Amino acid sequence: MGNTLIRLAALTLTGVTLAGTVASAHSHRGGDWPTWQGDKAGSRHNPAEFRITPANVGKLELKWAFAYPKTGVVAKSQPAVVDGTAFFGGPDGTFYALDAKSGKTKWTFDLASVDPSQRVVLDGPAVARGKVYFGDSGGYMYALDQRTGKLVWAKDTEPHPTGMHTSSPLYHDGRIYVGASSAENLGDKNYPCCTFRGHIDSLDADTGEVVWRHYTVPEPKEVGTYPSGAKKFEPSGAGVWSSPVIDERTGTLYVGTGQNYTGSAGDFDSLLALDARSGAVRWKQQVTKADTWRDLCNQPDPEGYCPGLKDGTNLDYDIGATPNIFRVKGRTYVGVGQKSGVYHAFDATTGDVKWRRQLGVPLPSGGISGIQWGSSYDGDKLYIATYFAEPGTLFAVKPETGQVLWKTPNPANGCDWGGAAQHKDICTPAHGPAATSTPGLVWEGSNDGKMRAYSARDGKVLWEYDTVRDFQGVNGLTGHGSAISGSGGAVVSNGMLYIQSGYYPFYPSEHGNVLLAFGLK
Known part of the structure; x- marks a missing residue:
């Protein structure tokens, strides 16, 4: 994924602190949001949200x-967000559990207590069976006790030194x-590029042991040198940047892959349908014929x-997005x-193309x-947002x-008011975050630093809030908003x-970024 924009800086790490109390966890209860996808099918929709409506948003x-x-x-x-607690990782090497209503810290966990190297959490956690699961920038996976934050297990699942988890974990039937x-594709001209190959793993949720692993490309081989004299390896890449989803009725796992770094081979730019128990390929659809790109x-x-x-x-046309499973006239689609701007819809059983739409x-x-x-x-419409697309646009699409x-x-005036107006050379009308929906509403953030709620009926903007400003944190620090963060979206x-407000482009500030929580007056 070319626009990773992850160049890890030095971190100031804090230690394990308070223990708090949380009720026993279930995978999805009431209005909770237990996983990045919202649910196992990847809907990013909360049907139980009845408090915030188009009338009062x-x-x-x-x-x-x-x-x-x-x-x-x-x-x-x-x-x-599960059982009144918000769980997330910070850009400081700390994992947090906060009271969802007040923001008061319940407990924290220091990643350096497992490995002293500089690691941060880049994915969103999953909460299931009394545990919180997440990965980090060095390839470790963790399971913490949901109530106390105590480490249950930590496993280094990544054999490559540059491997990491941007994919958020999905829990299903005893597996992660x-x-x-x-x-690795960010290496300079003297770097021997490239030897990483993407993979999707199934881990035992109780122990963290790898049950199966599906690699997306064959093992890279040395094939020559670059003009600098650095060794050249092919094929490589096809990382799994995004989060998987599962059809519980058929036990099929669906996940997208990225571009090759070198060579042209393997399951790059593909949607994979895998047997969730064994990892066997049920079908795959490669949506780009050739795509080899590095920084x-x-x-x-x-x-x-x-x-x-x-x-x-040299396209960089990853499938960096998480799939959606949906029903159409008795058939299941995925x-x-x-990143080419196309949304693809396939028959979930056969992989046959049902439709494609250039957005x-x-x-x-x-x-x-x-x-x-x-x-x-x-359950009625698909909501799809585009990033830099002159401008980024939110679409409602018929499934x-x-x-x-x-x-x-x-909105055309997004860079003309609020904090972004002071930095028009930085501001862009682009939608990095994933779209989220609740009954009657669609939620999408922008590079202009605005968070917006749209009418699900006609796309009208019903509420917007500028985050490019200073905020006094409940934890005693001052923070500053920026672009609404990609790699996730509204919860x-x-x-x-x-x-989360704190993504590229970064609006100048002497302060770090912020997690913001809103409620009705």
């Missing part, structure tokens, strides 16, 4: 802010499913270092957005015009055919809205 106000120390690392960990990605493609003088430069296949207009520079992290399905029912561009649970 305009009365949302900030209830509390939680500020991070300034580290130079993006705020990426979308919260899980999670993908592995890598920032040097965007740097000066890329000749000899940018695979695909001459034939135009759909997924691509974002493809732009150069690493496929950043398209669908980045995920879409939402409320049967892909017909666009309405579309709302990022709406039990009458509260939670968002």
Whole structure:
């Protein structure tokens, strides 16, 4: 994934602190939001949210802010909210459990207590069976006691030194499913590129042991040298950046993959349908014929270092988004957005193409015009947002055919008011976050630092809030908002809205970024 924008800075790490009390956990109870996907099918929809409605959403106000120390690392960990507690990782190497209503800290966990190297949480946690599961920037997976934050197990699941977890874990039937990605393609001209290969893992939820692993590309082999003399390896890449989903009725796991770093082989830019128990491939759909890209493609003088430069296949058209499973006239479909701006819908059983819809207009520079992290399905419509697409736009789409029912561009004045107005050279009308929905509402944030609620009926903006400002955190720190964070999106649970504000582009501030929580007046 080319626009990873993860260049890990030095971290100030804190220790394990307080223990709090949380009731026993269930995978999805009432209005809780226990996993990145919202549910196992990837709907990113909370049907139990009845408190915030189209009629009163305009009365949302900030209830509390939680500020991070300034580290130079993006705020990426979308919260899980279960049994009155919000669980998330900070850009400071700490995992947090806060009271969901007040923001008061219940407990924290220091990643350095497991490994002293500088690690942060880049994914969103999953809460199930009394445990909190998450990964980190070095490839570790963790299980903590939901009530106390005590470590249950930690496993280094990544054999490659640059491997990491941006994929958020999914719990199902005693297993954890999670993908592995890598920032190896950010190496310079002297780096021996590349030897990472993406994979999707099934772990025993009680022990963390790997039950099965599916690699997305064959093992890389040395094939020569670059002009700098650095060794060249092929094929590589095809990281699993996004989170998997599962059809519980058939036991089929669906997950998307990224582009090759070198060579052109394996399951790059593909939607995989795997047997959840064994990892066997049931079907796969490769949506790009050739796509080999590394960061040097965007740097000066890329000749000899940018695979695909001459034939135009340096596209970076990942499937970085999480799939959606939905029903159409008695048939089950699985759909997924691509960084090319296309949303693809397949028959979930056979993999046959049902429809495709071009939404974002493809732009150069690493496929950043398209669908980045995920879409939402409320049982009636699909809600799909595009990133840099001149401008980024929120779409409502008919699940049967892909017909666009309405579309709302990022408001044209988004860079003209609020904190972004002071930095028009930085501000862009783009939608990095995944879309979220609740009955009657769609939630999407922007690079202009605004969080917005849209009418699910016609796409009208019903509420917006500027986050590019200072916030006094309930933890005693001052924080500053930025772009609404990608790699996740809004979480709406039990009458509260939670968002991370602290993503590229970074609006200048001497303070770190913030997690914000909103409720009705």
